[in-house]
Amino acid sequence: xxxxxxxxxxxxxxxxxxxxxxxxLEAVREALNCYLQEQKLKKVIALRGKVQITDNWRKLRALxxxxxxx
Numbered sequence: 576x577x578x579x580x581x582x583x584x585x586x587x588x589x590x591x592x593x594x595x596x597x598x599x600l601e602a603v604r605e606a607l608n609c610y611l612q613e614q615k616l617k618k619v620i621a622l623r624g625k626v627q628i629t630d631n632w633r634k635l636r637a638l639x640x641x642x643x644x645x
Contacts (some may be wrong), residue, residue, distance in 0.1 A: 582590075589601055596602040596605070 582599075584605075587602070590606055591597075591599065591602045594602045594605040595604055
């Protein structure tokens with residue numbers, strides 16, 4: 576999607592330095608991807624204590640070590 580943005584020069588220079596990218600387009604893409612990743616992480620963290628997970632890794636590990644059936 577093509578979009579035109581007006582971003583303050585100082586903000587853009589800070590963004591380029593913070594992301595380590597060489598041009599504004601790459602810096603904005605990197606910043607947006609980081610922001611979206613952070614939002615996804617916040618949603619997962621918000622589920623803490625709300626999802627019941629059975630801790631059965633030992634049982635699953637034992638199944639992995641059983642000989643294969645023919």
